[in-house]
Amino acid sequence: MNNSPLLQCTEVRKAFPKPDGAELLVLDGMNLELREGQIVGLLGRSGSGKSTLLRLIAGLSEPSAGQLRYLGQPISGPASGIAMVFQSFALFPWLTVFENVALGLEAQRMPRADIRKRSLAAIDLIGLDGFESAYPRELSGGMRQRVGFARALVVHPNILLMDEPFSALDVLTAETLRTDFLDLWAEGRMPIKGVILVTHNIEEAVLMCDRILVFGSNPGRILSEIKVSLPQPRNRLDPSFRELVESIYVEMTARPQGGASARHERFPGLGIGSQLPHVSSNLLAGLMEAVAAVPFNGKADLPDIASDLQMEIDELFPVAETLQMLRFAELEGGDLKLTEDGMAFAHAALDERKRIFSRHLLNYVPLAAHIRRVLDERASHSARKSRFVDELEDFMSEEAADQTLRAIVSWSRYAEAFAYDDENAMFSLENPT
């Protein structure tokens, strides 16, 4: 095996300018190396910058600092030896399967006969024989993604980048495609030397990767690197497989070092300027009920409750963390444990629930308390939304501020803590007539 890395990223940093001139840091201190024969997984939740890193490697955007090298050469613009498979397939709907696959070779201005030969070979390899003249709209999701794979493989890339390639597919189709891919990879039939896979699915990462980089958010950075030495093909039911999945769950829910003030990585400091996830009160109540009920009785293992509720980790985490922020639950070592009030909430009737929720909202979410205070102090008992947006934008991007306020609006409506009129964008204490 060749000893020099296919790809090397050193101290990569990416920041986007904000309207007020400051910058929003999405990736920091990123180091990564890909060697021949490896599948490296980038595992993290949405917003952890893993897709941003993938786009930097693909040459689709430029890093703010640090270096990316492909075969020792700095990456500037899309390199011809790096091809990408997209989450939503990104096929050109007006081109047939064959034309879609041939596009990359056409761009390389290869002789017509070679294009034909290589495209047909790729179509054949990926199991699309007979579909050459079909248009993407005639294909199922799984077949479309196969075209996505064939299109990437046909240019004979050294590195294949995969941006959550299975997440838009149903469970069964995704599994078939993963297995087919791993078979081809194991047999060495694909003209690729290394793979980078972006995913938020822990099991998928453990199933496919040789190394997993676990990403943390705000800013996106690598929390840890996990080597997966289980032999292929891997079995999801194998105890050592389960153990590894469990340990990554623990890893991803662990409290970072630095004491209580830094305990929620998504809610740093929990000041007024904390970004809030938009999690509906229905989901919060639902998760509390599920954890309070048998067999969990107030304490649940995250992978267990996730599979019990048929939720993905990416969907479950924000809900669990919001419960923690509202002091309805404790999140530790891969376990979710309801607090006393959390249990009380789960067993209460609607009016009592609203009272408990309102108390916690105003006590533990400073922004809610702040809005309530402003409304109380004013004679009109009303305030413009823009006022709070302006305050929030000192701390976060416009989008994040918008999302945070939407979360506050939905929680305060449920808690009946204060009202919001979308038509005039006004907060008020009045009840709707």
Place this chain on the structure above:
Amino acid sequence: MNRLSPYGFLRDLASRWDVLAFIVVIGLIAFLGETSRGLFAPLSQLEVAPLSLDPIHLPEYAARTTFRMLAGLFLSLVFTLTYATWAAKSERAGKLLVPMLDILQSVPILGFISVTVVFFMSLAPGRVLGAEFAAIFAIFTSQAWNMAFSFYQSLRTIPNELSEAAESFRLSPWMRFWQLEVPFGMPALIWNMMMSMSGGWFFVVASESISVGHTTVALPGVGSYIALAIEQKNLAAIGWAIATMLIVILLYDQLLFRPLVAWADRFRVEQEPGVRVPDSWALTMMRRSRLIQAATLAFHAAVLWTSRAVKRVDKPVMDEGSPKKRSLDLLWVSLVIVAVVAGLWHLVWVLIKNTPLSEALQVCGLATLTMLRVFILIALASIVWVPIGVWVGMRPRAAQIVQPIAQFMAAFPANLLFPIAVYGIVAWRLNPDIYLSPLMILGTQWYILFNVIAGASAIPAEMRYVAANFHVSGWLWWRKVALPAVLPFYVTGAITASGGSWNAAIVAEVASWGTTHVQARGLGAYIAQATTAGDFHRIVLGIGTMSLFVVVINRLFWRPLYYYAERKYRLT
């Protein structure tokens, strides 16, 4: 069903750029007028080619009119692919080009003819050719802005992943343009082309026979035929012309646009299930024809061949704050300022020096009158067509019959029917201030109808079942179910109708039958008179005022209403 929106001005734009764009556009028009007036002097009076009212000539006239239409369409397409691409690709250029398009769209099309006809005629020594240019340019102005807007919009909304795929597979810009951008923009572009056609027919008819001062254009065509028929008070000839136009539009629709729309369907990115794929017998015929097949293959090969000829040049991304970019920005801004100063200078020179304040006030008063007319007519048309449209839209069978008819009516140049109305006004001595007004909306009211039909047929079956289940009926049903559901569609239609009515005002407020002239008070009549008199200052003043009114009404009334309707009543 798609909503039919030929007017593409509904978007957010930086307002200071709008002001600049307004000045630049009006300045350019004034400049064109001034220049052509200088060139105008040495021209002797045109000898009018003799036209004949014999219906035997109508096929030939129709063919020539159609040819002008095609030429205008072709030019619009070329303009669209270049201007819109430039505006979308260059951040700097886009800042000015997009608001300019918006302003250009608000300039009355007949205003363009008034100003440019002399210019074009002075360009070409064989004077008929110059007149042809002017007529084709009129068609161009009735279509190009909408089409460019639609294409610009498409370029800006290409799905991120498609764009990234093109980039990561290293497509050259040329290849990207033909393989990604043009196909992606195609459905919207063709739809807009078709919708702009109604304007096109209207203005080709109007521009074939026009007098600006001492310059008279009379091109052989259906429009001139009508003009002659009016002059000679020949009602039978007018009937013949209307019949001819009906056939021409029918053929145009069946042979050009139906196939195009059906063909463009393959370029749509979102393939919603259950949406009926448009069909066209002509397209099926063409697809099966070897000749057409060979032609498409040749075009495809040309695209591929040129793609190979143009290399991809890898260029480093220019950093946001680099001194080079900043200095280029500075250069651009100074260029724009120079252009604006030039435009302003022309405006001041043409308008302020030549028009007393009282005249300016009078023009504003006339514009207000026209505005009042437009609003009242839209309101009246809405009262008539919204209930009918909802009724038809709720019944799929009826909608299938009525919808094509409404679209057809919208495409028919309403000015062909004016003489009949004028005949009536003269015969019964009616008040032209009132009875000429309906002509403004004669051709544009159909937009309201077919948009409402489209909206009503888009009401989900479940919503109707709910209404029936809870016995929601009568006025309550209209208030809570039907009207809110069709509102976004209605607003789109009303905007189009309003824009079209302003344009039509120039021909509708003045009309004649033989030697009898009837005239309503309004800005349209003012511009028409100034055009006949060849008074450039008044033409520019009138056009400028009308553009200003249209822009302001769009910004302050239609656009907010559109956003409100989209946000609150859009069924997704």
